[in-house]
Amino acid sequence: MFAFRFPVTSSPTAPQVTIVKTEDNGDLMDRRRLFRNKMVDRSLTLAFVVLMALTMSAQWATTQDEGAIPAYNAGPPPKGTKLPAILTRDQLWGADAQYPYQTHAYDLAAKIPTVLHQQPCYCYCDRMGHNSLHSCFETTHGAQCATCLKELYYSYQQHKKGKTATQIRAGIIKGEWKQIDLLSASTMN
DSSP states (O other): OEEEEOOOOSSSSOOOOEEEEOSHHHHHHHHHHHHHHHHHHHHHHHHHHHHHHHHHHGGGOOOGGGTOOOOOOSSOOOTTOOOOOOOOGGGOOGGGGSSHHHHHHHHHHHHOHHHHHTOOOTTOGGGGTOOSHHHHTSSTHHHHOHHHHHHHHHHHHHHHTTOOHHHHHHHHHHTGGGGOOHHHHTTOO
């Protein structure tokens, strides 16, 4: 390999160029290329990881503000169709039964399964395969999610007032469920 050296001179003439043959310069150039290739590889890998993360998280980007109504069933289940069971109070434990409003919600959900079957859930759990608010209480998801809990208590409260599932759904879509206080809701019967 050849290296170029530019000696510093104080004369106004063009600097002299000296070509020096060294053995180390070839290794140095190989190291630089290798370093550049590693940096390109790392940069491309990082770009790929970021792109994948954005792609995978894009499904959660929709918010209520965008006007999207989550999945729900427009009517009760067909005659003879049995809905999946709501978990019982005894099936909740640990963090899922930490507060009275968590376990009480499951008691109330068991009383109005058909109403819950017709309600959307604004935690957007339909992206996890849920098809209505009822789905949230088939598992421990409902106990862990304030949105599900508030919608359940709102649905129960409105059902007790004589509202239909369609009227309750309209209130949920308007966001009226957000006014529910979970600490006081645990006394609702």
